[in-house]
Amino acid sequence: MRNSADLASALLVLLAVFIPSAAMGEDTPTPDPWDERAISAPLERGDYSGTLTREKLDELTAIGERLFEARFTTLDGVGRPMATQAIIPTKRRRETRLEFQRMAGMDAASCASCHNDPVSGGAGDFVANVFVSEGFSNADFDSIDPQFSNERNTNHLFGAGLIELLAREMTVELQATREEAARQARAKGETVTLPLQAKGVSFGSITVEADGMVDLSGLDGVDTDLVIRPFSQKGVMTSLRQFTVNALNQHHGMEAVERFGARWTGEIDFDQDGKGDEISPGDVSAMVAWQATLEPPVAATPDDERWREASATGDALFDTIGCSSCHIRALPLSSLEFADPGPVDAAGTLRGDEDGDVAIYDLGLYDWAARLERNDKGEVMVPLFGDLKRHRIADQKVAILGNELLAQRFVDRDVFMTGELWGIADTAPYGHRGDLTTLDEIIRAHGGEGSQAARAYEALPESDRTALIAFLKTLEVGR
Ligand code: HEC
Ligand code: HEC
Numbered sequence: 001m002r003n004s005a006d007l008a009s010a011l012l013v014l015l016a017v018f019i020p021s022a023a024m025g026e027d028t029p030t031p032d033p034w035d036e037r038a039i040s041a042p043l044e045r046g047d048y049s050g051t052l053t054r055e056k057l058d059e060l061t062a063i064g065e066r067l068f069e070a071r072f073t074t075l076d077g078v079g080r081p082m083a084t085q086a087i088i089p090t091k092r093r094r095e096t097r098l099e100f101q102r103m104a105g106m107d108a109a110s111c112a113s114c115h116n117d118p119v120s121g122g123a124g125d126f127v128a129n130v131f132v133s134e135g136f137s138n139a140d141f142d143s144i145d146p147q148f149s150n151e152r153n154t155n156h157l158f159g160a161g162l163i164e165l166l167a168r169e170m171t172v173e174l175q176a177t178r179e180e181a182a183r184q185a186r187a188k189g190e191t192v193t194l195p196l197q198a199k200g201v202s203f204g205s206i207t208v209e210a211d212g213m214v215d216l217s218g219l220d221g222v223d224t225d226l227v228i229r230p231f232s233q234k235g236v237m238t239s240l241r242q243f244t245v246n247a248l249n250q251h252h253g254m255e256a257v258e259r260f261g262a263r264w265t266g267e268i269d270f271d272q273d274g275k276g277d278e279i280s281p282g283d284v285s286a287m288v289a290w291q292a293t294l295e296p297p298v299a300a301t302p303d304d305e306r307w308r309e310a311s312a313t314g315d316a317l318f319d320t321i322g323c324s325s326c327h328i329r330a331l332p333l334s335s336l337e338f339a340d341p342g343p344v345d346a347a348g349t350l351r352g353d354e355d356g357d358v359a360i361y362d363l364g365l366y367d368w369a370a371r372l373e374r375n376d377k378g379e380v381m382v383p384l385f386g387d388l389k390r391h392r393i394a395d396q397k398v399a400i401l402g403n404e405l406l407a408q409r410f411v412d413r414d415v416f417m418t419g420e421l422w423g424i425a426d427t428a429p430y431g432h433r434g435d436l437t438t439l440d441e442i443i444r445a446h447g448g449e450g451s452q453a454a455r456a457y458e459a460l461p462e463s464d465r466t467a468l469i470a471f472l473k474t475l476e477v478g479r
Contacts, residue, residue: 029063029283038070043282048289051337051360057293060359064290067283069120071109072252077278078106080253080271086134087246088348089255089265096140099253103131103149104141108251111287114154118477121294123427124154126434130250132232132408150404152233153434156423158477159296160231161338161363162382163420164240166331167230170198170388171344174226181208193218198228199331201387221389223410227344228388233432235390235417236409239342240288242349254279259348281350281357285340289361292338295368296382297423300476307470314471317464322453326418328387332379336363385421385475391449398447398454401431414448426477439469 031040048060072078084090085105100106107130112120114128131149133141141148177194185192185208196203196219204220216224223229231237237246248254253271255261255278260270268276302308318324338361341350352358363369373381394402394414402414416432429435430442446454457465 030066036073037075038067038072039076039279039283042277042280043286045280045282045285045357045359048282048285049357049359051362054365057289057361057365060286061290061293063283064286064288065120067111067287068115068290069110069112071113072254074273074275076254077273077275078253079273079275080106080249080255081273083249083253083255083260083271085250089260089270091270092140098142101142103144104133105131105250106253111247111251114251115157117154117156118426121157121291122477123156123423124434126153126429128154129434130154133406134408146403146405148406150234150406150408151433153429153432155233155419156297156427156477157291158294158423159382159384159420160240160294161292161361162296162333162380163230163384163388164292164342165335165338165363166199166333166382166384167228167238167388168343169334170201170228171226173198174203174222174228178206178208178214178226181206182212182214184208185210186212196220196222196226201328201331201389203389221391230388230417232408233416233419234408234411235388236411239345239349240291241284241341242345244284244287244291245349248279248284256284257281258284258350264348284350285359288340289359292340292361293363293366295366295478296372296384297426297475297477298368298371299383299422300425300474300478302474307473310467310470311474312471313464313467314469317460317468318471321456321460321468323457323468324385325453326387326389326391326450327385327421329385330373330381330383331387332375332377333382334379336369336380337361338363383422385424386418388417390415390417393446393448393450395447395451398445398451400436400445401447403433421472421475423477424475425473439472440465443468 029041029043031037043063048056079099081095081099082092084092108114114124115121117123117125130152131144132152133149174196177196181192181194189210191207191209193205193207195205203222205218207215207218227238229236229238231243237243245256245259248256253273255271257277258281261277262268302311339352340359341352341355343352345351375381390411392415404413407413429437430439431445436442436445443454443457
């Protein structure tokens with residue numbers, strides 16, 4: 001009797017402590033306006049699984065937008081005194097003296113601190129550049145010397161969901177060709193070489209010998225696993241989810257449970273900042289949902305008649321001098337259903353097939369999707385002005401874009417993914433380092449595989465060069 005009475009009064013005390021704080025917003029993902037936290041309770045993914053209605057999607061993306069713009073604090077888990085910015089959870093050799101510093105990071109309070117031009121989710125000025133380094137051994141570099149990191153300018157995220165969907169479909173196409181080559185080689189008992197194409201973009205060829213040995217020496221502009229990695233200007237990041245988990249750690253010391261939590265590292269507080277389980281899979285999902293559903297840029301039709309005329313001339317030149325061989329105007333997309341977690345991520349980023357809680361965001365629910373053109377097969381034409389392929393873009397004569405010293409993930413220093421030009425009118429400065437102030441300069445900076453087109457541009461009369469730029473200036477973000 002006495003014991004249960006004790007228990008009851010203990011429970012009352014507990015309730016007295018917890019009820020008021022619940023009323024303060026303890027249990028809702030959205031903190032009170034005066035709360036110094038960005039996250040007051042982890043978001044449950046279960047509430048947002050399966051195919052989401054537009055209403056549910058709006059709820060989730062609103063949370064994602066808030067997190068993208070939130071200035072994370074130490075109360076949320078900012079700080080990684082004993083972990084580096086590396087993608088694979090890596091301990092520092094010794095505790096850092098400077099927790100915030102512009103080079104190896106942490107370097108910002110929020111995602112939108114860099115991605116804000118012309119609006120949140122946008123690109124960034126030179127001042128928002130990031131010093132990208134895998135950071136395994138020299139995690140504590142505090143120099144902008146290019147021997148420690150590759151300096152990159154911030155790109156915009158509009159239409160990012162469509163880009164990832166294109167990449168996923170292209171991956172399926174390339175991997176199916178590998179299977180087909182293997183099948184034919186086995187059936188015929190001889191070596192088979194097949195061209196590797198996805199959505200009309202050529203990625204070289206693949207050869208399979210009769211015994212099943214695969215020869216990848218014919219690959220061009222894609223990784224050996226034939227996964228198209230559409231993110232980062234290097235074309236080495238697979239998904240918005242992977243990028244978000246990387247960025248949260250690099251810029252903010254916010255360690256996502258799905259990568260830095262007990263499952264992979266065996267530790268709750270891997271970065272040893274005194275806070276464990278810093279950002280939940282649900283919160284990462286909300287951030288991904290917001291990015292994946294961002295409206296794609298659409299080309300503007302200028303009111304100014306002179307601009308309209310010049311732009312029409314430039315539009316045609318864009319094809320005739322060969323720009324559109326890499327900056328392909330639009331690629332066809334079969335399905336607008338964005339699954340998160342996605343199908344191809346590596347360990348440390350949740351993946352759909354090992355995860356019960358897959359959510360489907362139907363981009364077709366958005367008004368902007370109806371405005372995108374469709375081809376005769378009913379596929380949505382995504383007007384990205386890119387090919388999601390990597391190219392050598394510098395040579396000895398034109399070396400401006402060959403300015404990095406570190407290879408990233410086995411990709412040569414002077415090889416980059418074709419920049420997507422949708423939105424280019426609103427995202428100066430240009431080039432992967434953001435150190436070129438005009439479109440004329442970045443066009444002239446193309447060397448390597450882009451040399452022929454760039455030299456053709458240089459050979460044009462000035463009025464035609466201006467017309468080409470007048471065309472590029474219609475490729476607005478559209479907000
Ligand atoms: C300090 C500036 C900065 C901050 C803060 C920042 N980013 Fe970025 N972001 C960049 C830069 C620079 C790139 C280009 C990286 C490259 O090309 O290697 C980029 C690229 C990206 C990309 C790939 C876009 C593409 O098309 O290739 C995504 C996605 C992204 N950021 C998401 C985020 C998220 C989510 C956050 C917050 C957790 C964030 N970023 C915070 C600077 C920043
Ligand atoms: C061989 C493929 C290829 C061809 C052809 C090509 N480009 Fe590019 N383009 C690229 C790559 C790769 C980049 C990324 C360069 C970098 O790393 O900064 C790029 C970047 C750009 C950018 C800057 C994007 C940004 O966000 O800063 C512009 C503008 C551009 N190209 C316009 C053109 C024009 C105009 C032509 C025709 C004269 C052309 N390109 C021909 C591959 C190509």
